[in-house]
Amino acid sequence: MIHIQKAGLLTTVQDLGRFGFKKHGVVTSGAMDQEAHLISNWLVGNNPNTPTLEITLMGPVIEFQEDALIAICGGNLSPLIEGDAVECWKPIFVRKGTELRFGRPASGFRAYLAIGGGFNIPSIMDSASTYMRAQIGGYEGRPLEDGDRLSVDRKSPSSESLFNVLKEKADRKNFHASNWSVSEELRSRNNDPIRVIKGREFDQFTDVSQDAFTNEPFTIDSKSDRMGYRLNGQKLKWESDSEMISSAVSIGTIQVPSDGNPILLLADSQTTGGYPRMAHVITADLPKIAQMKPGEDIHFQIVSHEEAQQLYLQRQNLLRHLELGIRTKTG
């Protein structure tokens, strides 16, 4: 059992998302930074779809009421165990009675806490992800609150063996981290522009707007959330005689309502929309977006659709190698 003493700013249970129900109007949900989520699971020997806690900027205070194997990936929100700084991106044994809290955020916006065995969360529509608007999934359909308790499922054999190795090395200490971690290449978030492909209506925006989209920065508005980032910058003007007919949108779609301020749709976005689509953020860059916070500037760069697919496949290949590498460590 783990005890949420303080819930933090916004802490929700997420997995890879809810698939197969979009035709019913059900949003995908799931971890905003899918890579950090799945890597944290791999590090503790879990299946990648095991629920983790998505921690937003100001982290929770958690008391472990049993010995546990954990990993924290994604943004560096300065995790502390019993007051000692701990490293992200590696598996850690934590003793019963130990407290995890978070200090001043160092970089990024969202961190993922995985626990060996996974949090025991009932699945609804094939997913444990919290769907806040419909008040279903996750922990009673809502973000965690002070005093919540989550139970932990039985560990997989590889999770169990890593747990035992680290527990032994911990000796009498409250916690012990592995001496290896995920390579810098996979966890670094460079400052390169966010890559997009042109949307269906890109050519119907004015020339000035098309130029501004890639030449000017767009600032993430404070009214941004898991549904989407509202972006402020040069207003984008759409000029067309044809009328928009509502159709599907996707995570990463940048749509532009009539006020000219683009909205970048994210994990909890609705399934269909009727606004012109300027562009789509490529899937390989969505984890970077998930780590950007209100007030930050986004620069967009257009790539071809073919390049976007190749970049995705290359990234998946890299992750596959990481998974195999972790398996050789965890046995």
Add this chain to the structure above:
Amino acid sequence: MNAHFYPLGDQAVTIEFGDSINEESHQNIRKLAAFFDENPPGWLIEYIPAFASLTLFYNPLFIRKQQKHTLPYEWVVGEIKALLPTLTHKRANSSRTIEIPVCYGQKYGPDLAHVAERNDLSEEEVIHLHTNGDYLVYMIGFAPGFPYLGGMDKRIQAPRKPDPRLRIPAGSVGIAGEQTGVYPLETPGGWQLIGQTPLRLFRPEDASPSLLKAGDRIRFVEISEREFLRLKEES
């Protein structure tokens, strides 16, 4: 079938059947969706039917493992292009007709009087026209289980409220412009509310969580407040 393809991001393709809302496009979308329901291919994650298009979300990794040479998007488009001609002469499955009981007016439809007044009708006439319509569910979107309906009588149209309500109860039946719809969840919204149904349109515990699906036909049926309360109790 005349179709136009475009990528929706790098993991989905939208197949457009024309550029207007009409029954022919709708039938083509239904035939294609029905094909995938009966023969779900391994590369398909899910689909979203809309007014004039069907969007397929696919798994590029799955496709790459099957073949190395073609871009996953091009490969999916090739599959669909080969498939479409085989569906042309298929008949779409017949529609289900679903009755939606509605308690009109009073506290359940606070804007019924307004809709009647601005169209020079009595409240009874608005209810009569609304229940006499033959509605088609073109798509589900905006919120879980929310149906986009075609077929409302233009004589009862009414623009959205200038000041949207912060809370609209689940089951509210409203009018916005030439459209009518039912709110599955309690949400804010600017529709003119004419009644409320006791039916739950979104049932997350069910295998098919939306009561309605694209292609369904709908009839609204007037019920009394007593009937409303009884059905609400049951659902």
